Amino acid sequence: MTPEKHPIDPFQLIVLPADPGIDSMIMDRLNAAVDGVVIPDNSGAAPGLDALVRAGDWIRHGYKTSVFMNCRDRNRIDLAARFRGAAYLGVRRIIIEAGRHTRLGTIPEALSVYDLDPLQSIRFLNMLRDRQTGSDVPAIGLRTTIQDIDPFEQERIQRICYVKPDFLVLSTGKPDGHIQRWLAMSIDIPGFSAMEMIWAAGMPGELAGEQLAIPDGMHGIMLSF
Amino acid sequence: MIIATLKPLDELVRCILPYHRILVAGCHTCVTVGGVGGEENVRITVAAVEMAAHVRGRSIRLEIIRLARQCEPEFLELAPELQESGHWDAILSFGCASGVQALRDARPDLPVIPALNTRFIGAPVGGSGGRDVWESRCVGCGDCFLHLTGDICVLARCPRGMQNGSCGFESETGKCDVNPKLECVWDIIRARYHPSGTRNGGFVPARNWSFSCRGGCTRIRANRFHDASEDSS
Numbered sequence: 451m452t453p454e455k456h457p458i459d460p461f462q463l464i465v466l467p468a469d470p471g472i473d474s475m476i477m478d479r480l481n482a483a484v485d486g487v488v489i490p491d492n493s494g495a496a497p498g499l500d501a502l503v504r505a506g507d508w509i510r511h512g513y514k515t516s517v518f519m520n521c522r523d524r525n526r527i528d529l530a531a532r533f534r535g536a537a538y539l540g541v542r543r544i545i546i547e548a549g550r551h552t553r554l555g556t557i558p559e560a561l562s563v564y565d566l567d568p569l570q571s572i573r574f575l576n577m578l579r580d581r582q583t584g585s586d587v588p589a590i591g592l593r594t595t596i597q598d599i600d601p602f603e604q605e606r607i608q609r610i611c612y613v614k615p616d617f618l619v620l621s622t623g624k625p626d627g628h629i630q631r632w633l634a635m636s637i638d639i640p641g642f643s644a645m646e647m648i649w650a651a652g653m654p655g656e657l658a659g660e661q662l663a664i665p666d667g668m669h670g671i672m673l674s675f
Numbered sequence: 676m677i678i679a680t681l682k683p684l685d686e687l688v689r690c691i692l693p694y695h696r697i698l699v700a701g702c703h704t705c706v707t708v709g710g711v712g713g714e715e716n717v718r719i720t721v722a723a724v725e726m727a728a729h730v731r732g733r734s735i736r737l738e739i740i741r742l743a744r745q746c747e748p749e750f751l752e753l754a755p756e757l758q759e760s761g762h763w764d765a766i767l768s769f770g771c772a773s774g775v776q777a778l779r780d781a782r783p784d785l786p787v788i789p790a791l792n793t794r795f796i797g798a799p800v801g802g803s804g805g806r807d808v809w810e811s812r813c814v815g816c817g818d819c820f821l822h823l824t825g826d827i828c829v830l831a832r833c834p835r836g837m838q839n840g841s842c843g844f845e846s847e848t849g850k851c852d853v854n855p856k857l858e859c860v861w862d863i864i865r866a867r868y869h870p871s872g873t874r875n876g877g878f879v880p881a882r883n884w885s886f887s888c889r890g891g892c893t894r895i896r897a898n899r900f901h902d903a904s905e906d907s908s
Contacts, residue, residue, distance in 0.1 A: 548837065548843070551834050551835060551844075551852070554853065555851070562834070562835070564836045565881075567837050567876065568839075569838075569839040570879075573880075594843060600865050602868040603817065605877050606839070608877065609877060609878045609879075654842040669697070
């Protein structure tokens, strides 16, 4: 049964610890005050409950989900399997990022996979999606930071546009003027305007100081960053 | 240059304790330049191992031979000590992992104990005389794309192997978050950036890891011009 949505401040961010054991308590407290949740993927390079398993639980309770998927822990076979799993579960969006390095996590001796970097992961998943039948496939986005404006930055944006993510989750600790300059520089790059933009303060993998919104009019909470 | 480090003394002693007569083989190519396989280092290590074994009540005979290069059979044939049968219980190799395996191929009857941990293909970056500190420069991916990344191997020098721009975790001062002593390689790439002129906005496509050692045992035929196909013969 889909719970009735209660109006809340769309910029409210609810932050909870990584322990998935309290998800049911969160759901009770939220009481459908938000439409969607953002679910991390082994955040801080510490293994947690599989993000898709966790997403499935939230979806069953009527929430829309955005699932983080980082390339640190998986090769392209696993990425493909997880992408298909996400589509099967009804995950709305997948956000790709690099993630905290294995050596900074709780199992530093584990092998860092990095078969694909985030842009290569998006290109790979896009190719996979093109071959996928059916319309209920997740949108694929990239979480990245706005770099200082330098000669390479424009090529970096070109590379992002080349792999065609559906949306960009941009993190920046820089002042607004920096963002405006970055946008002005990027807007003429072919494919840039086709991407949806989501803003988040802070760095990838860290707690965003402001809301990480889920687009399409969904309000979101981010769990356990 | 193949760079190696000496195994911890305790581990080395544990490995050699079951044997009585050990031939110690140095290697005077890569690992010597890298500071661990040369004659002086071998002598110092052997003395320490002998002493540690003695403390544990064991008397072990260790004899050192000098090999110019352990990884090529022709150089091994030049060492008469290696051809002697019945003289040795084991060989202690101060070569890289390739040298250890070549020694075992040459003497299948003798166990070969690696004295070194083979680390990476690297270059000197500083320290005393400019040769004390070595840094990784290549992971042997078999699919070189240095021309797209300012001639810096991001697979060897970036912990995340970011091939299309930095991860965003670097500090404000441009230091790597995984090893704050190191500069973010993407900062170095930016400093020497020149538009690549390639198609696809310079996008670096996914590596084909089947060309690397991570893709299983690889064999290639040398001296093939413009043909990197695997040798199936």
